[in-house]
Amino acid sequence: MTEATATARDALRRELRERRRRLPPATRIAGAEALAARLSALPFAPTTGHVAGYWAMDGEIALHVWQLRLPPEVRYCLPVLGDDGVLRFAPWRPGEDLVANRYGIPEPASAEPLPAAAMALIVTPLVGFDPAGHRLGMGGGWYDRTLAFRRDRAAPPWLVGAGFSVQRCDALPAEAWDVPLDAVCTETDTFTPSRHAA
Numbered sequence: 501m502t503e504a505t506a507t508a509r510d511a512l513r514r515e516l517r518e519r520r521r522r523l524p525p526a527t528r529i530a531g532a533e534a535l536a537a538r539l540s541a542l543p544f545a546p547t548t549g550h551v552a553g554y555w556a557m558d559g560e561i562a563l564h565v566w567q568l569r570l571p572p573e574v575r576y577c578l579p580v581l582g583d584d585g586v587l588r589f590a591p592w593r594p595g596e597d598l599v600a601n602r603y604g605i606p607e608p609a610s611a612e613p614l615p616a617a618a619m620a621l622i623v624t625p626l627v628g629f630d631p632a633g634h635r636l637g638m639g640g641g642w643y644d645r646t647l648a649f650r651r652d653r654a655a656p657p658w659l660v661g662a663g664f665s666v667q668r669c670d671a672l673p674a675e676a677w678d679v680p681l682d683a684v685c686t687e688t689d690t691f692t693p694s695r696h697a698a
């Protein structure tokens with residue numbers, strides 16, 4: 501990546517995070533409901549197995565409504581930072597113990613974390629997205645490293661970005677390491693970019 505691209509990405513990240521934080525509470529509450537309905541309606545929404553979500557922070561769209569409405573055979577998991585730079589995902593139910601990681605984000609305290617490949621579907625947080633399924637994250641490369649194996653392998657796990665519609669960009673500059681998402685859901689839209697298009 502050139503220095504100019506990195507600077508542009510950082511500026512875009514700042515602007516999008518600011519936009520995300522500015523959304524009023526009513527938009528957040530209704531947004532979490534609408535997002536849950538969209539995630540549940542995905543054609544590949546699992547009826548069994550593990551799914552990964554995240555603990556919303558910094559104005560991210562929340563997943564608690566989706567979590568509570570998952571089919572009974574589906575286990576919800578939260579990301580856990582690995583010393584090796586990749587994320588693993590630990591089952592978590594409301595009320596179970598959590599500990600703050602180095603960014604202050606809660607992680608399950610006792611459940612054994614599973615590798616990304618063990619998930620049927622992974623919902624990723626994002627700072628920005630485009631309709632082609634490119635994702636701009638917090639800049640740590642955590643999801644890119646964790647999901648790199650999906651670049652040359654078919655789903656599962658299905659990769660679904662979640663965000664507010666104000667996080668949409670026309671076209672994000674794609675990086676060599678970006679792993680395209682299979683879908684992006686917002687409170688107003690579901691994008692399912694086709695990889696077969698020219």
Ligand SMILES: Nc1nc2c(c(=O)[nH]1)N(C=O)[C@@H](CNc1ccc(C(=O)N[C@@H](CCC(=O)O)C(=O)O)cc1)CN2
Nearest residue numbers: 554555556557560579603605625637638639640642643
């Ligand atoms: N809710 C949520 N969980 C997540 C992510 C995320 O984006 N959202 N991650 C997605 O990768 C991973 C953690 N990656 C992160 C990368 C940077 C920062 C961050 O807050 N950076 C601050 C300052 C860093 C610090 O406090 O040391 C910043 O940039 O302002 C947070 C999480 C795993 N869990």
Ligand SMILES: Nc1ncnc2c1ncn2[C@@H]1O[C@H](COP(=O)(O)OP(=O)(O)OP(=O)(O)O)[C@@H](O)[C@H]1O
Nearest residue numbers: 635636637638639640641642643644645648675677
């Ligand atoms: N597959 C990979 N292997 C090694 N390093 C990687 C890989 N993917 C990304 N990285 C590194 O991670 C750094 C951050 O990438 P990027 O800015 O795209 O993160 P992001 O997607 O915004 O963050 P996150 O996934 O944590 O939300 C890059 O500079 C790159 O060097």
